[in-house]
Amino acid sequence: MVAANRSPLSRTVIADAALVLIEEHGFDYLTMRRLGENLGIDAMSLYYYFDNKDDLLDAMLDRLYDSVVISELDAGSGNEFASWLRAIRRMFEHPAAHELYTKRVASSPAGPRGVLWSGTRLLQRGLTPAEAAKAYRLICSFVTGFASSSMYVSAIAEAAKAAPEADDLYVSEFLCHLQQADEEETFEAGLNMLATVLISDLATVTAS
Amino acid sequence: MVAANRSPLSRTVIADAALVLIEEHGFDYLTMRRLGENLGIDAMSLYYYFDNKDDLLDAMLDRLYDSVVISELDAGSGNEFASWLRAIRRMFEHPAAHELYTKRVASSPAGPRGVLWSGTRLLQRGLTPAEAAKAYRLICSFVTGFASSSMYVSAIAEAAKAAPEADDLYVSEFLCHLQQADEEETFEAGLNMLATVLISDLATVTAS
DNA sequence: ACCTGAACACCGTTCAAGT
DNA sequence: ACCTGAACACCGTTCAAGT
Numbered sequence: 001m002v003a004a005n006r007s008p009l010s011r012t013v014i015a016d017a018a019l020v021l022i023e024e025h026g027f028d029y030l031t032m033r034r035l036g037e038n039l040g041i042d043a044m045s046l047y048y049y050f051d052n053k054d055d056l057l058d059a060m061l062d063r064l065y066d067s068v069v070i071s072e073l074d075a076g077s078g079n080e081f082a083s084w085l086r087a088i089r090r091m092f093e094h095p096a097a098h099e100l101y102t103k104r105v106a107s108s109p110a111g112p113r114g115v116l117w118s119g120t121r122l123l124q125r126g127l128t129p130a131e132a133a134k135a136y137r138l139i140c141s142f143v144t145g146f147a148s149s150s151m152y153v154s155a156i157a158e159a160a161k162a163a164p165e166a167d168d169l170y171v172s173e174f175l176c177h178l179q180q181a182d183e184e185e186t187f188e189a190g191l192n193m194l195a196t197v198l199i200s201d202l203a204t205v206t207a208s
Numbered sequence: 209m210v211a212a213n214r215s216p217l218s219r220t221v222i223a224d225a226a227l228v229l230i231e232e233h234g235f236d237y238l239t240m241r242r243l244g245e246n247l248g249i250d251a252m253s254l255y256y257y258f259d260n261k262d263d264l265l266d267a268m269l270d271r272l273y274d275s276v277v278i279s280e281l282d283a284g285s286g287n288e289f290a291s292w293l294r295a296i297r298r299m300f301e302h303p304a305a306h307e308l309y310t311k312r313v314a315s316s317p318a319g320p321r322g323v324l325w326s327g328t329r330l331l332q333r334g335l336t337p338a339e340a341a342k343a344y345r346l347i348c349s350f351v352t353g354f355a356s357s358s359m360y361v362s363a364i365a366e367a368a369k370a371a372p373e374a375d376d377l378y379v380s381e382f383l384c385h386l387q388q389a390d391e392e393e394t395f396e397a398g399l400n401m402l403a404t405v406l407i408s409d410l411a412t413v414t415a416s
Numbered sequence: 417a418c419c420t421g422a423a424c425a426c427c428g429t430t431c432a433a434g435t
Numbered sequence: 436a437c438c439t440g441a442a443c444a445c446c447g448t449t450c451a452a453g454t
Binding site (some may be wrong): 106143181 | 306307310313314315319320322323324327328330331337338340341342344345346348349350351352353354356357359360361363364365367368370371373374378379381382383384385386389394397398401402404405406
Binding site for chain 2 (some may be wrong): 430
């Protein structure tokens, strides 16, 4: 019989608990010991479910990816690709996402899943494999880069205001716009640019 | 008199030594204790030069930025901005760059330096402050995102080959192209796209 | 099958003390 | 001014042992 005061444990349950822990206290708060305590078990019991901490991180990233695919796809609308990219951007708003992604995407099952999904969509749109690869590379760079830079542009712009160059009126206005700009609007502008150049007319970019 | 068997210490000398340590052994190898040993001093002496480890990391990122600006600028060629972006991409080839950038760019002096430099260039090209802010956001997203994804695309594509979807001929060709594509050529395609859309004709993207 | 507890080899950091 | 060494409060992980 399972103890009444806690749900039965599994890799998924533990990974989700770890994500919540980070939501509440930040990435560095997550330690095996604290996670164990939070789940009501000895920290070392976690090694029954995971080989090591990296294995846990991989599972966490995979859970984040799950939440994207399940919730966001309005499949068949003809624009699933764009809405998937928007969902990825939103995924990166989770305080764990960026660190998990850069550290573990190469080893988590989430990595292949993302590439295969995107690649398939691009090929369906009629791109050749070579074009699709180049398009994927540019799109993925923009989306992940945009998401990461979201986290610190505002702080950097704030710090830059103290520099002597910021006495210049245009420069200081530039910095203000950097802080106040609507993230979603800017992201859409980027998607727009990518769609225009890559999908309907990739050849002009491809031809070096 | 300074001991003959080592150069006099300073923040700069120590930060450079830390960068070398990472080049040789990877990011996680860098600990205060190992860095101290490597410099021939007690690890705790490092706290005479740095408030804490984050302070050291900030200094390291600033040193990486230094190497970019000094070496790469063919100023006055009319295309300093593009060559600066290329130099940033090359900076990210240093095994410490990505981790330092994402962790510390918000607090290192390198952050403001980069924003001010880029902003000034964009304004000189005749963009309004609002246009320059949007352009900076998109360019910065692409350049940093491209640099980070360079580190793992190939590994992800390799892993994806094992998935059942990769039995499809087009998909497997797509994955091969992803691994074999010339990084520099793809990066140039991205720069090209940004320059075309943002700098000579930003308005069409800006107008939502 | 699932969990515990002691133990090991590390961390970053503080502080009083040395030259 | 520059450096040391002991000490503190942590880490991740292993392993033999318990139920």
